[in-house]
Amino acid sequence: MTKIYIAGHRGMVGGAIVRRLQARKDAGEVLDLVTRTHAELDLTNQQAVHDFMQAERPDVVILAAAKVGGIHANNTYPADFIYENLMIESNVIHQSFTAGVERLLQLGSSCIYPRAVDQPMREDALLTGVLEPTNEPYAIAKIAGIKLCESYNRQHGTDYRSVMPTNLYGPGDNFHPENSHVLPALIRRFHEAAQTGAEVVTIWGSGKPMREFLHVDDMAAASLFVLELPKDVYEANTQPMLSHINVGSGTDVTILELAHLIAKATGFTGRISTDTGRADGTMRKLMDVRRLARMGWTAKISLEAGIMETYEWFKSQKDFRA
Ligand SMILES: NC(=O)C1=CN([C@@H]2O[C@H](COP(=O)(O)OP(=O)(O)OC[C@H]3O[C@@H](n4cnc5c(N)ncnc54)[C@H](OP(=O)(O)O)[C@@H]3O)[C@@H](O)[C@H]2O)C=CC1
Ligand SMILES: C[C@H]1O[C@H](OP(=O)(O)OP(=O)(O)OC[C@H]2O[C@@H](n3cnc4c(=O)[nH]c(N)nc43)[C@H](O)[C@@H]2O)[C@@H](O)[C@@H](O)C1=O
Numbered sequence: 001m002t003k004i005y006i007a008g009h010r011g012m013v014g015g016a017i018v019r020r021l022q023a024r025k026d027a028g029e030v031l032d033l034v035t036r037t038h039a040e041l042d043l044t045n046q047q048a049v050h051d052f053m054q055a056e057r058p059d060v061v062i063l064a065a066a067k068v069g070g071i072h073a074n075n076t077y078p079a080d081f082i083y084e085n086l087m088i089e090s091n092v093i094h095q096s097f098t099a100g101v102e103r104l105l106q107l108g109s110s111c112i113y114p115r116a117v118d119q120p121m122r123e124d125a126l127l128t129g130v131l132e133p134t135n136e137p138y139a140i141a142k143i144a145g146i147k148l149c150e151s152y153n154r155q156h157g158t159d160y161r162s163v164m165p166t167n168l169y170g171p172g173d174n175f176h177p178e179n180s181h182v183l184p185a186l187i188r189r190f191h192e193a194a195q196t197g198a199e200v201v202t203i204w205g206s207g208k209p210m211r212e213f214l215h216v217d218d219m220a221a222a223s224l225f226v227l228e229l230p231k232d233v234y235e236a237n238t239q240p241m242l243s244h245i246n247v248g249s250g251t252d253v254t255i256l257e258l259a260h261l262i263a264k265a266t267g268f269t270g271r272i273s274t275d276t277g278r279a280d281g282t283m284r285k286l287m288d289v290r291r292l293a294r295m296g297w298t299a300k301i302s303l304e305a306g307i308m309e310t311y312e313w314f315k316s317q318k319d320f321r322a
Contacts, residue, residue, distance in 0.1 A: 001030045002117075007059040007092055008065030010034040012172040013107060017062060017222035033059055038065075044087035046095075053099035061096045061116030062223065063089070063106040063145075071204075071281045073179040074135040075142045085141035093148045097158060104160040105160060105227040106149060108142040108244060110137045110212075110285050112164060120250075120288035124242055132282040146244045154240055161234060162228050166248035166287045170306065171313040172215030178241075183213060183319045186259055187314055190266040199270040201263070204278035207256030212286050214308075215301035225297045237295055239299070249299040259303060265311050293316075 004021065007061050008014035018033060025031045034056055043065050067084040074081055089106065095103050112122045114129030128144070129279070131139045142164075149160035169183040177185060186203065193201045226234070226245055238245065253261070259272050301309075 001032050002031040002032060003058045004060045004062065005034040005056060006062045006064065007036075007088075008063070008282045010037060010156055011064060011066075011068070011134075012170060012174070012216050013168065013219055013223070014062070014064035016170065016216040017064060017208045017223055019222060020217075020220045031283075036205050040286070043091055044084055046087075046091050049091040050098070053095040053101070057099050058101055059103065059225070061092065061101050061104040062227065063092050063104065064223075065092070066107070068174075069092075069179045069185045070185065071134050071279055074138050075279065077301055079138040081135075081233040082137035082141050084146055085138060089141065089145040093145070093160065094153065096160075097156060101104075102159055103227065104149065104158070105223060106145050106160070106225070107112050107278070108145055108161050108162055108164040109140040110140070110166045110246070110287055111282075112143050112146070113170055113280045113285065117198045119284050121246070121284040122288040123223070123238075123244055123246055123291060124246070124268040126242065134279050136157065141307060150241055150243050153243070158172050159231055159234075161226055162244035163223055163247050164244050164287070165219050165222075166212040166214050166246075166285070168214055168216050168219050170310050172216065173310065175314060182255060182319065183258065183310070184264070184314075185313055186262045187266065187307070190259075190262050190268045191311070191314065193267045200273050201259070201268060201270065202273045202275050203255060203259050204275055205255065205280040206208040207254060207259065207272075209280045210252040210284040210286065211255065211258070212248050212250070213258075213303055213306070214247065214299055215306040216303050218249070218299045219247060220300075222292065222297055225295075227291070229295060235294065237291060245292050246287040246289050247292060248289045249303070250289050250293075251303075252284065252286045253303065261307055283305065
């Protein structure tokens with residue numbers, strides 16, 4: 001039996017990974033899924049993580065717990081973003097090692113790449129330039145996560161892997177009006193405007209930045225795909241000091257195009273205006289996903305279908321984490 005600890009199982013990505021693993025279990029695969037809520041185990045607490053790992057000694061760890069938020073949250077709470085993420089990664093990765101965990105997958109983010117970098121962004125663009133200031137502290141923590149995994153692999157022979165997701169969305173997302181990412185924020189804003197018959201919806205920034213969106217079920221599938229690649233295949237496609245793998249859909253849209261898609265999905269027929277007093281952030285961050293495609297994985301869920309499904313999920317929730 002394989003014992004898998006999924007850190008962050010109540011989050012959007014961790015939840016999707018658990019759903020996928022549970023379906024495999026229901027189909028007869030022998031898996032022991034270990035989870036703890038944030039209240040049960042604070043991953044920033046070194047002693048608590050040590051005690052948990054020693055008691056459970058999982059075979060595999062999936063690190064999907066993190067301090068996560070959109071452009072405004074990153075820019076407003078930079079200390080929380082760098083401190084909590086560095087602590088979570090250090091504790092989970094180091095204590096996995098001390099408990100003898102051989103296989104681990106951690107999730108980073110596309111914001112690890114320099115803000116002015118050739119598009120689409122290849123894995124080897126890491127550490128070649130200056131980061132986007134609105135999320136630099138978070139990005140530094142995510143880069144540290146990659147380097148932690150690589151360092152344990154080089155010094156101790158572990159098999160700790162990293163995936164770098166593009167902007168994600170889907171059921172289980174955070175729909176907070178200020179602290180969430182753009183896609184859930186706009187679903188909520190356009191929904192409320194459609195319900196109240198408002199004439200105008202304002203989106204942050206110029207509407208010109210481009211973003212690539214990936215449905216969380218695709219992300220969960222990609223995460224397990226990378227985790228389960230044979231070691232020789234993973235190593236043949238990566239390098240010891242450049243070991244992360246991009247995950248994305250391969251196409252991007254402007255924020256204004258996204259707003260029109262969401263307006264259509266929610267039935268909003270009014271005007272869309274922009275607020276240039278709000279930050280645009282990086283103007284483009286499209287992932288180069290050829291490394292993952294070469295190994296056999298590509299995204300399946302279109303943005304239009306994903307938005308419709310997420311909107312249906314949003315409407316089904318009484319309390320959408322706001
Ligand atoms: N969402 C996105 O667009 C993107 C996400 N990612 C990465 O994917 C991963 C998953 O993100 P996502 O699912 O969206 O995030 P969520 O915020 O939905 O989930 C994160 C989970 O981590 C838990 N958590 C946070 N801090 C702690 C802590 N100190 N101790 C224990 N648990 C904790 C949260 O619990 P609680 O809510 O109780 O605090 C929550 O369940 C993260 O590494 C993120 O950086 C990367 C790129 C884009
Ligand atoms: C996943 C990723 O997420 C963050 O980076 P980001 O891509 O800039 O994230 P975002 O989704 O918040 O914004 C995307 C764009 O959309 C515009 N925008 C319009 N209207 C709203 C709006 O209402 N809310 C938000 N949040 N953005 C809006 C916004 O101005 C920006 O131009 C980082 O935390 C980073 O660390 C990270 O990893």
